[in-house]
Amino acid sequence: MALLEVTDLTKDFGGVAANSHISLEIEKGEIIGLIGPNGAGKTTLFNCIVGYHKPDQGIIRFKDKNITGFKPFQTNREGIGRTFQLMSISGDLTVLENVMIGSFCRTSDRRIAREEASEILNVVELEKDTEAYMTELPIATQKRVGLAMALATRPELLMLDEVASGLNPKETEEMVALLQRIHEAKGLTLFVIEHVMEVVMPISQRIIVLDGGQKIAEGKPKDIANDERVIKAYLGEKYAKGRKNRGSI
């Protein structure tokens, strides 16, 4: 039994099919990458799974339970956590308090929430910053807080939205290492959504490629890198970009 099972998912916005007939499966304990050029429908798929959009067609099952059409807070309670590209919650709350909001998802006791939050902050190596305010922190740290908040809701499947955006190469490397550590320590299943191929390749066990709202390839990173259709989808975009740039000069 797969942990997450998406069958024949279709979503269109006013006649434009953002996702058409997408099916995928994620096993427990896997790291899966979801890649594709801009506008490929990654975010739509993501939002359908976590519940921000209701799919027009198709079924989403999580732990063998039909969660199609669940609201985001419901999917979270089922065990799907997510991060945002920028997840800052409040300038009035400290890092610890922000993470406590996540912990409060599972307990109503303030002491337990506080303990769990500081434990998770240790995991993401932010024990020094617990009393800092969100607005005072650099982007890389804010992203870690966001990760900690999502982890605090104790998800079984963690969906990561562009974890590397806004980070420099060194920070990206650290983030990838951190994700790997969390994965190994907790056996957490990760679903990594990225449009930069270089970030997903080293950590993913399996990669799914979207283009034009359709799944065009799925397989091991090494095979994906050599897949003709994937190269076309990416190079096509790069080629088009190159032309546009030249045109504007």
Add this chain to the structure above:
Amino acid sequence: MQIRTLKDALSFGDLPASERIGFILFIIFCLIFPWIIKGGFAQAVMIQFLIFCLYGLGWNLIGGYGGQVALGQAKNVGMSAYTVALLIVRWDIPFWVCTPLGVLVATVESFVLGYFLFRLRGHYFAIATIAVSLVWQQLFINWNFVGGARGIELPLRETPNFIYMQFVSPIYYHYFAFVLVMIAILYMNWFRKSRLGYQLRAITANEEVAESLGINIHWVKVKTYCITGVFAGMGGAFYTVYYNYIDPFSVMHLELSIMIALMTMIGGAGSMWGPIIGAMILIPLDRYLGAWLGGRGIIGVDFMIYAMMVMIISAYEPKGIWGIIEKARRKR
């Protein structure tokens, strides 16, 4: 569990020493006030200050911590006030039985309305709360069963009466109001540390993120709105026995809702002491200035001053006076 809740409510240990000292001074001031200041007008202003503290502390939950501009507190005050007044006038039911019923009515109204209104966001919500309060007011003005525009007068009793909360001396009312405010403050103290408090602040900051953390936004808002209704309901019940008279213009009026919101905003929405600071400034200003200007035939200047304050606060420091204090403290 219950003991822990109580301990949370009673513990102010996490606050800076200056705030704790301020709080103790506030308690002492309220306790000795009726014994030092004997003037009838001053005592009446003090009681009004306490009532508005209660209203403001309640509104602060949904308006301050929750960031939802609900401009209909008056209708909850009115619902409870009318329930209490009707039960006393028509069936002679003791105050202590009417009050829970009045609060219940105010809370149920909050629940039903909140359930529908919290599908709306931002300005839609704010305008809808105004619309609903205006409907209620017109309904009560035209509804003869509740006295219409004339309102309801409670029967006067010969001797001081604890069952119907009728006293000649304002001291009893003073301490009763003070107890209500203290309950409200202790509740707030628990609230700001509770799960609900954290979830509500998360919603105010970013609804999308809050939802992804397993928070049922709609339900949290409705719940908070109901608690706000409880506070307003207690205030309304007290108002009825204190003034012995209510009408749709005193307890259902939009101006009351406006006053509560402006006061909290000026003092500092979303902070524990904000509503009290707001009431401390606005209520004496309102009563003394109002009396002074009214004596000279000038009307409206008092409201113009609050409006100026609110405009300045909204434009430069949306966290109000408390926000300015906090900023100064963080800089130090």
Add this chain to the structure above:
Amino acid sequence: MEMLLSTLISALQMGMLFALVALGLAIIFGVMNIVNFAHGEFLMVGMYTAFLTATIFSIEPLLTLPIAAMVGFLLGIASYYMLVRYLLKGPMIAQLLGTFGLMIFLRYLAMCIFGPDYETLEHGLLIGKSIKLGAVVLSYPRLGTAVLSMLAFGIIYWMMDYTRLGKALKATALDVEAAGYMGIDTERMRGLAWGLGGATVGIAGALLINFYYVFPTIGILFCMIAFATVALGGFGSIKGAFIAGLIMGMIIDLGGTYIGPQYKFALVYLTFFLVVVIRPKGLFGW
């Protein structure tokens, strides 16, 4: 039957005025997503302007229209540059309570200057005159108001679609950033939107004074009507404001005649409530 007919006609006439009142609110909302709680007070200012100019200089009330428009325009511009500009930087609650503060300020300023009394104009080209067509009585002030409201509405509508200014406003409404890249001075456009909003509602006020009394707290009533109209038409939609204005006129006049005059405004609030709960987008919203 005759009663229904004359009610319908009166409703249509009022509806055109409501549309004009709502127009300003729709423009401001469309351009910068902020609700002007002081809109009703702008109307009140327009009414007092027309009332005072007409009585002090004893001129024909209809000639005060440009003056009321000018005063409304300046009031709108001043509100934007002195208050709203700063509010836009703050959180939602500050935006809402900020214009709310402006509403209270204008309202009690009028109270302070004019006192709580009701005032009406007694002399004028249209005032107090009517014509009888069959069984239906047409009152001149209402008829004139309807015609001039429609005219003003038409001019603004045309301006939005066919002039550079209108196109720049629309562009700012759709995407501030993109409009900025296109070389549009978006800050000026926002100020202008407030000026236009103030001017249109100022005209509406100067028309309304021909057959309605003015008092300092009249604003909230028309503000709620305008909110309901704009919500029904769809926030930000000009065409929607027109049709919704006519519908509002129907609701108020038919409700007032057949349900009871004391409930006619409660009907407005109820309509608003139902619209935002059932169809928050309104009829033509986006």
